[in-house]
Amino acid sequence: MQSKIEQLLNEVRQSELKTETELETYRIKFLGSKNCLKPLFAELKTVPNEQKKAVGLQINELKNEAQRIYDNFKEKLSGATDQKEVIDYSRPGEPNEIGARHPINVIRNEIISIFERIGYGVSEGPEIEDDWHNFSALNFPDEHPARDMQDTFFVEKGDEELALRTHTSSVQVRVMENSKPPIRTISPGRVYRNEAISARAHCFFHQVEGLFIDKDVSFADLKQTILYFAQEMFGKKTQIRLRPSYFPFTEPSAEVDVSCTICKGKGCNVCKYTGWLEILGCGMVDPSVLTSANIDPKEYSGFAFGMGIERIAQLKYRVNDLRLYSENDIRFLKQFKSAF
Ligand code: 2NL
Numbered sequence: 001m002q003s004k005i006e007q008l009l010n011e012v013r014q015s016e017l018k019t020e021t022e023l024e025t026y027r028i029k030f031l032g033s034k035n036c037l038k039p040l041f042a043e044l045k046t047v048p049n050e051q052k053k054a055v056g057l058q059i060n061e062l063k064n065e066a067q068r069i070y071d072n073f074k075e076k077l078s079g080a081t082d083q084k085e086v087i088d089y090s091r092p093g094e095p096n097e098i099g100a101r102h103p104i105n106v107i108r109n110e111i112i113s114i115f116e117r118i119g120y121g122v123s124e125g126p127e128i129e130d131d132w133h134n135f136s137a138l139n140f141p142d143e144h145p146a147r148d149m150q151d152t153f154f155v156e157k158g159d160e161e162l163a164l165r166t167h168t169s170s171v172q173v174r175v176m177e178n179s180k181p182p183i184r185t186i187s188p189g190r191v192y193r194n195e196a197i198s199a200r201a202h203c204f205f206h207q208v209e210g211l212f213i214d215k216d217v218s219f220a221d222l223k224q225t226i227l228y229f230a231q232e233m234f235g236k237k238t239q240i241r242l243r244p245s246y247f248p249f250t251e252p253s254a255e256v257d258v259s260c261t262i263c264k265g266k267g268c269n270v271c272k273y274t275g276w277l278e279i280l281g282c283g284m285v286d287p288s289v290l291t292s293a294n295i296d297p298k299e300y301s302g303f304a305f306g307m308g309i310e311r312i313a314q315l316k317y318r319v320n321d322l323r324l325y326s327e328n329d330i331r332f333l334k335q336f337k338s339a340f
Pocket of ligand 1: 172173286
């Protein structure tokens with residue numbers, strides 16, 4: 001009898017109940033209405049009187065232990081099923097929110113695609129530039145104010161003076177140095193100026209510059225290219241007007257206006273009642289700039305132009321504060337959802 005009790009106690013203690021079926025089999029065997037402890041209670045009657053109490057206690061202990069172990073495993077198993085994710089496959093899905101391109105990139109892509117249609121390629125270059133590519137090769141004299149700390153961010157690297165590029169003309173100098181005419185390239189990218197941030201100025205903005213170099217390129221080619229661009233960008237009826245201007249790297253130079261996209265030239269508050277909006281600067285590449293990049297100005301001529309992407313975006317989307325472009329306010333960015 002004693003050894004039977006011990007054997008059952010061992011069996012109970014060594015039980016591993018990992019599934020509902022194992023748990024149920026155990027329950028029937030040790031706790032059910034016909035459990036295997038019942039015969040022990042019957043047998044107790046045959047035990048001599050002086051041992052009855054002690055053996056009775058042992059059987060009771062076995063019964064309690066069997067119940068404890070059952071309860072333990074049952075709790076563990078139900079805890080495990082609680083953690084399991086219950087998936088309702090009939091629920092409608094939660095769609096991923098579709099993002100939007102940044103308006104600056106939308107306009108950038110549009111400008112690129114307009115020029116790609118007439119044979120221009122895209123060139124890119126470093127934002128941290130040396131003096132040669134940002135200034136000297138572009139005919140900036142030593143005393144030019146743009147070389148001043150007040151206008152340009154300078155970076156020191158050993159004894160080398162580097163600067164955050166102030167225009168992407170620096171990329172085009174690199175293209176001229178590394179390839180032979182004919183050259184047709186546009187250079188989009190971020191540029192930096194040391195300015196106090198306001199609605200109308202920022203310490204960085206985005207530019208697209210264009211460069212065309214070949215034999216017999218004339219000012220007429222420049223005008224026709226700019227007209228094509230303006231009409232693709234702002235509509236077929238758009239007109240352009242050129243005003244004389246000055247840049248160190250072009251001669252002659254001009255500022256280009258388009259007929260007001262809002263009032264079509266009649267006069268409104270957007271064009272300040274002039275009928276015209278300024279969109280870019282341009283000119284014939286100065287012969288000294290060609291020479292700096294090892295291109296013979298007697299053999300080749302070219303034109304170049306540069307525009308601010310923020311300015312074009314401002315006219316297309318009527319955004320009147322430059323700071324909106326870099327504040328990452330989701331309410332602003334969401335409005336460009338349908339743009340490509
Ligand atoms: C503006 C005016 C301009 C250029 C950029 C250029 C580049 C080379 C040679 C000569 Cl490599 N010129 N670029 C020419 C005229 C104007 O930009 O208002 N930009 C925002």
